[in-house]
Amino acid sequence: MQDNRNFTPVFFLNPNRFLTKNDDEKCRAMGLSMFTTSEYATTRFEFLLRVIGNAAYERFGTHVANCRLLELDGVNSKPDGNGHFTNYPVENHEYPLRFVVIKHL
Amino acid sequence: MRHLNGIKINRLDFIPVHLGDLIYQEGPILTHFSSKDNPADHYLYRWTDSDSECNRWMVIRVTEKQLFDLLTRQLSLFHLVQHAPFAYFLDLDHALQAKQIYLTPVSEIPAEYFPTQDSVLEENQIEPYALELRSKLRYKIPFDLAIQKALAELLQEYDKVETIV
Numbered sequence: 089m090q091d092n093r094n095f096t097p098v099f100f101l102n103p104n105r106f107l108t109k110n111d112d113e114k115c116r117a118m119g120l121s122m123f124t125t126s127e128y129a130t131t132r133f134e135f136l137l138r139v140i141g142n143a144a145y146e147r148f149g150t151h152v153a154n155c156r157l158l159e160l161d162g163v164n165s166k167p168d169g170n171g172h173f174t175n176y177p178v179e180n181h182e183y184p185l186r187f188v189v190i191k192h193l
Numbered sequence: 194m195r196h197l198n199g200i201k202i203n204r205l206d207f208i209p210v211h212l213g214d215l216i217y218q219e220g221p222i223l224t225h226f227s228s229k230d231n232p233a234d235h236y237l238y239r240w241t242d243s244d245s246e247c248n249r250w251m252v253i254r255v256t257e258k259q260l261f262d263l264l265t266r267q268l269s270l271f272h273l274v275q276h277a278p279f280a281y282f283l284d285l286d287h288a289l290q291a292k293q294i295y296l297t298p299v300s301e302i303p304a305e306y307f308p309t310q311d312s313v314l315e316e317n318q319i320e321p322y323a324l325e326l327r328s329k330l331r332y333k334i335p336f337d338l339a340i341q342k343a344l345a346e347l348l349q350e351y352d353k354v355e356t357i358v
Binding site: 102104105106107117121132135136137139140142147 | 218240315
């Protein structure tokens with residue numbers, strides 16, 4: 089849980105990667121990808137695993153963790169049909185302390 | 194990134210035109226391109242690997258029919274890769290400049306770089322662009338089949354006429 093990559097939006101992990109991207113893609117990259125249920129997260133991961141193989145573990149991680157998000161944690165996009173939404177957390181959030189691993193992918 | 198066997202080349206044999214993402218998760222995973230000079234040529238860019246400098250993309254050329262079959266779950270991504278004569282591997286830096294380009298026979302592609310055999314594009318996992326593309330192709334491909342059927346029927350009629358004469 090303490091791995092810096094877990095709760096850092098991809099934009100901030102490597103801003104250079106987004107130099108050529110449009111504003112919509114930059115905006116999406118400034119949030120954290122989350123799912124409303126662990127089933128949705130697992131289904132999505134398994135799909136990506138079929139498409140890109142084991143590189144999916146390196147790119148997206150190896151575990152599912154959960155947490156009850158509160159209104160004061162930040163702003164969320166509306167979940168899509170697969171339960172995916174983007175969370176834009178407030179500064180100094182304590183996600184690494186609050187999220188709990190519930191499943192090994 | 195993994196070592197690749199293949200021929201290092203200086204540039205692709207087409208000028209890529211980005212059309213849209215078929216799969217997207219914190220960045221593009223599978224993207225549709227065409228060729229600037231031959232817009233009817235289709236290419237799939239599949240994210241494969243990365244290091245701190247570059248993302249590696251596997252590029253395969255596909256026919257319109259293969260693309261349609263992929264989007265209608267009649268073919269898997271695995272099947273398309275396995276039946277491609279070769280793949281390009283593009284190492285693109287963050288400014289999208291190609292640092293290395295390999296032309297690799299399919300037999301030399303590392304096993305880790307293959308999708309799994311059941312890599313079908315499930316409808317609820319693909320991007321809106323993929324659904325739009327599927328609709329466009331659905332109009333084109335069945336139309337061709339309809340013409341073929343109508344022609345076959347016409348020819349049958351012609352045979353009857355000939356018999357009467």
